[in-house]
Amino acid sequence: MVFAPLLAAPVLMWLASWVERRLGPAVGGAVAAMPFAITLIVVALGAEGPAVAESAAAHVVAQVAFAVAFARVIVRRGSLLGVAAAAVAFAAVSLLVALVPAWVAIACAVPALLAKIKVPGTSRFEGEPLDARVGAGVVTAIVGCALVVAEVSGPELAGIVAAFPTLSATFALLVARSRGVAAAASALGGLIVGLRGYLAFCVVVAVTGSVVLGLLAVAAMNVTAAWSLRLHVTSADRGRAELA
Template identity: 40%
Template structure:
């Protein structure tokens, strides 16, 4: 049964990369941050360890949303000024430090900080005119699909070895958006990476909504809680998508 999530995760993310090809890096970052792979990870953990463990993992992931926001902000600003490698390192270190801090805070406080961070963060992202990017190749899709498999496998293994708290923290790390950012920078320059990270930040309300609903509903409803979480995610997506800048491309650009 656990092979199903491991196969489903990369298939879903392959669809996400097609959207990035057609609509630009901001849209790609927004799609990449949606809790698609995490929803599959929740499914895998529910099947493997039960709904209570999955609920605990989802709550842990919700608590780590401020760390995701901090990673996006720091990565984007350092990337714009100092380049990809320094940006990625600073972003990862920021996520680790913030994860340690929010992990010690009361859950209600951490969620309140997450809501506040999601409100202010888009206004703090660096700007720049979005330009048409270069055609994407199969390697970008392969990297993104591989990261989806890593998220699901890490969530299942860490929940078995160290409990759902660590599993949530690991799964919350924006692996797919980091991959998309690296590919965007290598293909189209730092500004494309900044826009990818801006898409990440604007998409995180969808992630938080999914995690909170699953955390509350999973102990009582089991697997159907994932559906409830996805509905909450879609409701948040209908609002956040409107503010994502779209880069129109021609059919020739996406071949």
């Protein structure tokens, strides 16, 4: 069971890349935010899983800060400064999260998830398809790191490691390289929409201890996410989807 997350986690990166080619960066970003890796971590850790889920839920607000900072800086200053600003934003909000009860941080995530990212004016994103191999390696590493941290330092710190949006950051950087910074900002906007399902999963698992109920909560939340994301799919991406 311990090796299952390491073997299965890269699937999410490949899926996000496949979706991005057909429906655009925003939808790909939402897929990258799906609670796939955290699900595998929770299952692998057994009895400690709900505590990890609670810690991850408390840091969703930090993930939103990450996405907003990344999107705002990348379109003005480029990828390197964008990811640096995002990491600083995540760390700063995480320090604030540590000062309050988990339920307060989770409650703050609800309005934060209504944030929208304005994409620089463009109706289509051109460029080469994404190479998912790098992202697959990164998500494998982060899942493995979370499992090790849980073993050494406990579930709370493991939840923080699992919540850090390494996969989404890698996905955004790959999009920026292949499609440009405007497309990367669109992917980060999709990330915020996708985090709604992530938060629902973590909260349900933390409260009930049931991964199955958590996945049902994700499915229900993704109905509303799909409606939000259809507005972000560019005309060119719709054309590719219809031809696929």
